[in-house]
Amino acid sequence: MLSIENLHVSVGDKPILKGINLQVKPGEIHAIMGPNGSGKSTLSHVLSGKSGYTVTEGKITYESKDLTEMAPEIRAREGVFLAFQYPVEIPGVSNIYLLKAALNSIRKHQGLPEVDAMDFLTLIKEKVRLLEMDEKFLYRAVNEGFSGGEKKRNEILQMAVLEPKLCILDETDSGLDIDALKVVAEGVNSIRSPDRSFVMITHYQRLLDYIKPDFVHVLAHGQIVKSGGPELALELEDKGYSWVEDKKAA
Amino acid sequence: MSASAKEIEQLIGKEYKQGFVTELEADTFPPGLDEGVIYKLWKIKNEPEFMLEYRLKAFRHWQTMKSPEWAFVKFEPIDYQAVSYYSAPKRKEDGPKSLDEIDPQILEAYKKLGIPLDEQERLAGVAVDAVFDSVSVATTFKSKLKEAGVIFCPISEALREYPELVQQYLGSVVPTGDNFFAALNSAVFTDGSFVYIPKGVRCPMELSTYFRINAANTGQFERTLIIADEGSHVSYLEGCTAPMRDENQLHAAVVELIALDNAEIKYSTVQNWYPGDKDGKGGIYNFVTKRADCRGENSKVSWTQVETGSAITWKYPSCVLTGNNSIGEFYSVALTNNYQQADTGTKMIHIGKNTRSTIISKGISAGHAQNTYRGLVKVLKGAENARNYTQCDSLLVGDKCGAHTFPYVEVKQPSAQVEHEATTSKISEDQLFFCQQRGLSAEDAVSMIVNGFCKEVFKELPMEFAVEAQALLGLSLEGSVG
Numbered sequence: 001m002l003s004i005e006n007l008h009v010s011v012g013d014k015p016i017l018k019g020i021n022l023q024v025k026p027g028e029i030h031a032i033m034g035p036n037g038s039g040k041s042t043l044s045h046v047l048s049g050k051s052g053y054t055v056t057e058g059k060i061t062y063e064s065k066d067l068t069e070m071a072p073e074i075r076a077r078e079g080v081f082l083a084f085q086y087p088v089e090i091p092g093v094s095n096i097y098l099l100k101a102a103l104n105s106i107r108k109h110q111g112l113p114e115v116d117a118m119d120f121l122t123l124i125k126e127k128v129r130l131l132e133m134d135e136k137f138l139y140r141a142v143n144e145g146f147s148g149g150e151k152k153r154n155e156i157l158q159m160a161v162l163e164p165k166l167c168i169l170d171e172t173d174s175g176l177d178i179d180a181l182k183v184v185a186e187g188v189n190s191i192r193s194p195d196r197s198f199v200m201i202t203h204y205q206r207l208l209d210y211i212k213p214d215f216v217h218v219l220a221h222g223q224i225v226k227s228g229g230p231e232l233a234l235e236l237e238d239k240g241y242s243w244v245e246d247k248k249a250a
Numbered sequence: 251m252s253a254s255a256k257e258i259e260q261l262i263g264k265e266y267k268q269g270f271v272t273e274l275e276a277d278t279f280p281p282g283l284d285e286g287v288i289y290k291l292w293k294i295k296n297e298p299e300f301m302l303e304y305r306l307k308a309f310r311h312w313q314t315m316k317s318p319e320w321a322f323v324k325f326e327p328i329d330y331q332a333v334s335y336y337s338a339p340k341r342k343e344d345g346p347k348s349l350d351e352i353d354p355q356i357l358e359a360y361k362k363l364g365i366p367l368d369e370q371e372r373l374a375g376v377a378v379d380a381v382f383d384s385v386s387v388a389t390t391f392k393s394k395l396k397e398a399g400v401i402f403c404p405i406s407e408a409l410r411e412y413p414e415l416v417q418q419y420l421g422s423v424v425p426t427g428d429n430f431f432a433a434l435n436s437a438v439f440t441d442g443s444f445v446y447i448p449k450g451v452r453c454p455m456e457l458s459t460y461f462r463i464n465a466a467n468t469g470q471f472e473r474t475l476i477i478a479d480e481g482s483h484v485s486y487l488e489g490c491t492a493p494m495r496d497e498n499q500l501h502a503a504v505v506e507l508i509a510l511d512n513a514e515i516k517y518s519t520v521q522n523w524y525p526g527d528k529d530g531k532g533g534i535y536n537f538v539t540k541r542a543d544c545r546g547e548n549s550k551v552s553w554t555q556v557e558t559g560s561a562i563t564w565k566y567p568s569c570v571l572t573g574n575n576s577i578g579e580f581y582s583v584a585l586t587n588n589y590q591q592a593d594t595g596t597k598m599i600h601i602g603k604n605t606r607s608t609i610i611s612k613g614i615s616a617g618h619a620q621n622t623y624r625g626l627v628k629v630l631k632g633a634e635n636a637r638n639y640t641q642c643d644s645l646l647v648g649d650k651c652g653a654h655t656f657p658y659v660e661v662k663q664p665s666a667q668v669e670h671e672a673t674t675s676k677i678s679e680d681q682l683f684f685c686q687q688r689g690l691s692a693e694d695a696v697s698m699i700v701n702g703f704c705k706e707v708f709k710e711l712p713m714e715f716a717v718e719a720q721a722l723l724g725l726s727l728e729g730s731v732g
Binding site: 048050051071072077081082086087091101102109141158 | 679680681683684685686687688689691692694698699701702703704705706
């Protein structure tokens, strides 16, 4: 589904990612861990098409298409979804309105008919129930006045409604207390499927207690320095990031 | 990658779609203004005696006045002798008796603007007075309104048919010498709409006037007078467009509203005069005086405006809250792009006891535009328990535009409560990227964000107009959910 080969990315003149290789197959969950400043968020931004990053070498292929050539909205319509670390507020625009507009732009791109207001309402109420959210949520302006946990839950709701193929979770666990973390993780687990893949970027192991990854990669100094199964995360928790960082230096 | 700030600037600016010229034979006065021109105007309009005196008094006063310079707008001095003060499509005898007699070219022009004058084609429930250059060319649903006792006709007709009524109220809210542009208008106004809603009548349909400037080098000076008698209710809509021309054209209108005891007037404007090209060439100078007198107890006037056009807008729809418990409201969206300049806002003058006013102003500035809110809240000594709430929000698109807020507050009554809130924000790259990441194009994202920003004002507009207003802002969204 996703293939990253020898990816080098710079911000201005400063190289951030220095040769990333990653293969994600349908249905897999990959966790990317690493210390602050290792390039985790840069990776999520480059995958989703945020401006300000230059791919200097290597390529990203998504479903046999060159992802780097696509505008961010095209990537989204092709099924790439980024759950933001810091979801923005859009005053005056209701959640339900944003979701309907987003869903229809995606459906249009895929050659499907747009959903009308009634069908959409049925669909979204079902998703809201699934995520155990309050329906009032839908009529509030996007993220305006939301708590940290509500914002993150809102990202998962959007993910559930838009049904992407590749979900990138950028530090979705940051700023969440344990209860909120559980709710978010349950939300993610509820939409797992054999043809939907996840790339979870996280600083801490605790998210992985609730969402079991198939693979764990450790990012340091712009490179993946170690890959393994879920046990790698536990080892990291135990020994700290200096363990892999030192290993690389040695 | 996501849209740069430059792209955003382009997105918000749409091409002006109403810029066509209608080729017509017209009766046009040669440029210039003196007492002779005013006499000729009075004569050609066949007005009652008192109007000649009214016009001359205004003209003499105007000659002693200077063009105001306090507004935050810049323009070359206007040569008032180079403007033609009357232009009317040529017509037979006393003017058209029915739509069949109107020049098909004019009907076509309105049709192109999406304002079919044929009653069959009109949205049921909206009556239209169409003003083309200096004259009203058609008023629809007149007879149906008459059954309800409502008078809705061109003001030139009202001056002939109901002179006492007009004389009683004309200039009673905006006196002839009120300000430079109002004085000029009082001297040379050519047409506009007149509305009278009798006691206790709820006007059975929305009334609207559609102003169109067509002729070159012509000023449009229209005059609107709306009287809501005791316990009556009316909703009035106003729309405006003009062809694209390289020269600036002057539009100096005066609107007077009078609400008597327990009466309510809702006045909505979608102003889309030609704004000039992207380099700031051409466009309409929109210098307008709009004022309402809430003369009666418990009366209410609500102004809602969506200002997207004009090279320069100088306009402060105001409420004089004379009657006890009267209410004044002002909801405004002003969007300026390229080199447009807007200095707009309101005045709320609290005179009566327990008077209340609300001001919600949303300014959006893009390109090199300057957008100014200027407002006065004045509470006089007798206005016990007066209350005002003001909220001014500015949204900047790009980094070459400006937003300015000049709130004036004068309170002479200690029991008054006056609140003012103001914010300035920018469409951030993060907001845009977020929307794009959810599948929306940058264009739709900007539209959605601007729409969200203006929501509090749009919800005050009548349905048909809300749709037009959103389309005008380049929005292809219904935006009504939530």
